[in-house]
Amino acid sequence: MRLLAVTTATPPGALELLVGLGDGENGFGGTPVGRDPGKLDDWLDYCVHIATAPPLSDDFLAQMNYWIIDDTGFVVGLVRIFPRINQALLNHGGHLGYYVAPAYRSKGYGKAAFRLALDRLRREGVKRALVTVESHNSASLSLVQAFGGVEEGERIDDETGRALRRFWLDTACRTKIRQKAS
Numbered sequence: 325m326r327l328l329a330v331t332t333a334t335p336p337g338a339l340e341l342l343v344g345l346g347d348g349e350n351g352f353g354g355t356p357v358g359r360d361p362g363k364l365d366d367w368l369d370y371c372v373h374i375a376t377a378p379p380l381s382d383d384f385l386a387q388m389n390y391w392i393i394d395d396t397g398f399v400v401g402l403v404r405i406f407p408r409i410n411q412a413l414l415n416h417g418g419h420l421g422y423y424v425a426p427a428y429r430s431k432g433y434g435k436a437a438f439r440l441a442l443d444r445l446r447r448e449g450v451k452r453a454l455v456t457v458e459s460h461n462s463a464s465l466s467l468v469q470a471f472g473g474v475e476e477g478e479r480i481d482d483e484t485g486r487a488l489r490r491f492w493l494d495t496a497c498r499t500k501i502r503q504k505a506s
């Protein structure tokens with residue numbers, strides 16, 4: 325399993341993943357491709373641009389998207405990292421978001437991708453990463469706790485009215501990965 329930066333090339337399974345993600349799940353935002361598969365190329369261009377453009381303002385921050393790729397080269401998920409966060413991401417979203425397609429869950433991909441995402445944040449100079457998790461999201465909560473996330477407390481998300489638990493993680497932390505993902 326590996327992370328692959330999203331570029332204008334489309335690895336197998338990419339379109340299906342984005343269509344399945346739709347408008348998003350549990351606070352991990354969807355893409356325009358979820359509503360209109362014809363927007364795939366525009367979205368890929370946007371990802372390349374937003375990963376490399378210098379931040380212009382607090383409303384336009386660098387964002388890096390990575391495919392989670394299995395050992396056969398197929399896309400099974402998506403990871404998003406924000407090396408610098410603004411007030412909105414401080415409230416909701418944090419430095420890191422992750423999504424594994426339903427058919428590939430509970431196989432270890434989430435955990436393996438989470439560790440690689442923390443490594444990338446560390447290389448971007450982020451020592452402590454914020455992750456916000458909806459209170460009902462048991463799978464995400466076990467991920468964050470497996471990596472030693474220290475809970476800061478709960479906030480109510482302005483947009484959804486849902487309770488978000490907030491965790492800070494040391495990006496140099498290592499956890500023992502039970503390597504199920506192939």
Ligand SMILES: CC(C)(COP(=O)(O)OP(=O)(O)OC[C@H]1O[C@@H](n2cnc3c(N)ncnc32)[C@H](O)[C@@H]1OP(=O)(O)O)[C@@H](O)C(=O)NCCC(=O)NCCS
Pocket residue numbers: 349350351352421422423424425428429430431432433434435436456457458461462463464466467470502
């Ligand atoms: C959260 C998510 C990425 C986890 O991906 P995954 O590939 O299933 O994760 P893993 O297989 O690595 O499992 C991670 C941990 O969660 C646990 N877990 C998995 N599914 C679970 C569930 N439904 N309920 C409770 N725990 C669960 C696993 O047991 C594992 O813990 P363990 O190592 O102690 O056994 C995935 O469920 C997902 O994409 N959800 C929708 C999007 C989302 O919620 N993103 C997070 C926004 S904050």
